Amino acid sequence: MTTDIVVAENINAPALDELKTVFKVIVDPNLWKSPEKLLAMVADCRALIVRNQTRVSADLLSGAKRLEVIGRAGTGLDNIDVPAASVAGIVVVNTPDQNSMSAAELTLAMMLALARKLPQADRNVRGGGWDRQRFVGTELYGKTMGIVGLGRIGVLVALRARAMGMHIIAHDAYVSPDSVAVTETHARLVELDVLLGEADFVSCHVPLTAQTAHLFNYELFKKMKPTAFFLNLARGEVVAEQDLIRALEEKRIAGAAMDVREQEPPAASGLSAMENVILTPHIAAFTREAQDRVVTSVCRDVGLVLSGGKAGNFVNFSKPRRNENKTVASERILI
Numbered sequence: 001m002t003t004d005i006v007v008a009e010n011i012n013a014p015a016l017d018e019l020k021t022v023f024k025v026i027v028d029p030n031l032w033k034s035p036e037k038l039l040a041m042v043a044d045c046r047a048l049i050v051r052n053q054t055r056v057s058a059d060l061l062s063g064a065k066r067l068e069v070i071g072r073a074g075t076g077l078d079n080i081d082v083p084a085a086s087v088a089g090i091v092v093v094n095t096p097d098q099n100s101m102s103a104a105e106l107t108l109a110m111m112l113a114l115a116r117k118l119p120q121a122d123r124n125v126r127g128g129g130w131d132r133q134r135f136v137g138t139e140l141y142g143k144t145m146g147i148v149g150l151g152r153i154g155v156l157v158a159l160r161a162r163a164m165g166m167h168i169i170a171h172d173a174y175v176s177p178d179s180v181a182v183t184e185t186h187a188r189l190v191e192l193d194v195l196l197g198e199a200d201f202v203s204c205h206v207p208l209t210a211q212t213a214h215l216f217n218y219e220l221f222k223k224m225k226p227t228a229f230f231l232n233l234a235r236g237e238v239v240a241e242q243d244l245i246r247a248l249e250e251k252r253i254a255g256a257a258m259d260v261r262e263q264e265p266p267a268a269s270g271l272s273a274m275e276n277v278i279l280t281p282h283i284a285a286f287t288r289e290a291q292d293r294v295v296t297s298v299c300r301d302v303g304l305v306l307s308g309g310k311a312g313n314f315v316n317f318s319k320p321r322r323n324e325n326k327t328v329a330s331e332r333i334l335i
C-alpha cells in the first residue's frame with residue numbers, strides 16, 4: 001500500500017489518528033531535518049503535512065508528482081513556495097484563525113514580563129537573592145502600545161492591551177483608517193517612524209515577505225525611545241538580529257522579548273547573555289487549545305481534499321488542479 005499522507009514534523013493528535021483510520025499515514029517528526037529523505041518520501045504521497053520548519057520548495061514540489069495537498073499546521077506560509085504549489089495544481093491549506101489567540105496572549109505575557117522584569121526576579125530568588133529594589137518595574141497602564149501589523153493577531157493584541165489601559169497606535173500599510181481593525185481597536189494609524197518614536201512597547205505582527213525581511217534594523221531601533229521595549233513573536237527574519245543586539249548593547253532600547261529567531265534553533269548569540277532580554281523557543285502558538293484546533297483543522301482539510309471534497313481553509317484553491325489548465329486563476333488573491 002503506497003503512502004497517502006506524510007507528516008514531516010511533530011504532530012500528534014486525535015484528528016491525525018482519525019485520518020490514519022482511512023489513509024496510510026507516515027509520521028516522522030524529524031523528516032524536516034533531512035531534505036533528501038523528505039524528497040524521497042513526498043515523491044509518491046498525496047498529502048504533506050508540515051509546521052513551519054519544513055522547507056517546501058519548488059525543487060521539492062517538482063519531485064512530488066502525486067502530491068495533491070500541502071497542509072500547513074499553522075498560519076505563516078513563509079516556508080512554503082505557494083506560487084510553485086499553485087503552478088503544480090497542488091492545494092495549500094493553513095489554519096489562520098486557530099492559533100491567533102494564543103499568540104496574542106503570549107504577547108501580553110511577554111509585555112508584562114518585560115515591564116515587571118519577571119525572569120530576572122525569578123532568577124534572583126532562585127539564586128538566593130531577595131533584591132526588591134533591583135526589580136522596580138513599570139506599569140502598562142497609560143503606556144503606548146505600538147503594533148506593527150494590524151492583522152488578526154495585531155487586533156487581538158490591541159484589544160487586550162486596551163483592556164490594560166494602554167493607548168494603541170498601529171502601523172499597517174494594508175489597513176485603511178475606516179477598517180474594522182481600526183474601528184474595533186480604536187488604534188491610531190501612524191507612519192512607522194511616528195510609532196517607533198512614541199511607543200513604549202513596539203510589537204511586531206507582520207508576516208515574513210520580501211518587504212518585511214530585516215525590516216527592523218539598527219536605523220529603526222535607533223528611532224525607538226531608550227525606555228521602550230521591542231517584542232517579536234512573528235517571524236525571526238523580520239529582525240536583523242545583529243542590529244538588535246547592537247541596539248541593546250548601546251542601550252538604544254530598554255529590552256526585548258523574542259519568541260522567534262533569524263535561525264531556528266538559533267546559534268549561540270549575544271542575546272542569551274543579556275539580562276533585559278526574554279527568549280522563548282517559538283511557542284506563541286503552543287497551547288493545548290490552539291494545537292488542538294490547528295491539527296483538527298488541517299487534518300479535516302487534508303482528509304476532504306484526499307476524498308475528493310473541497311478544502312475550507314485553502315490558500316490558493318479548494319481542489320487539486322493537477323491535470324487542469326495551469327493558467328486558471330487562483331481562487332484566492334495571493335500575497
Ligand code: MLT
Binds near residue numbers: 051052
Ligand atoms: C504560525 O505561523 O502559525 C506560528 O508561528 C506557529 C507555527 O509556525 O507553527
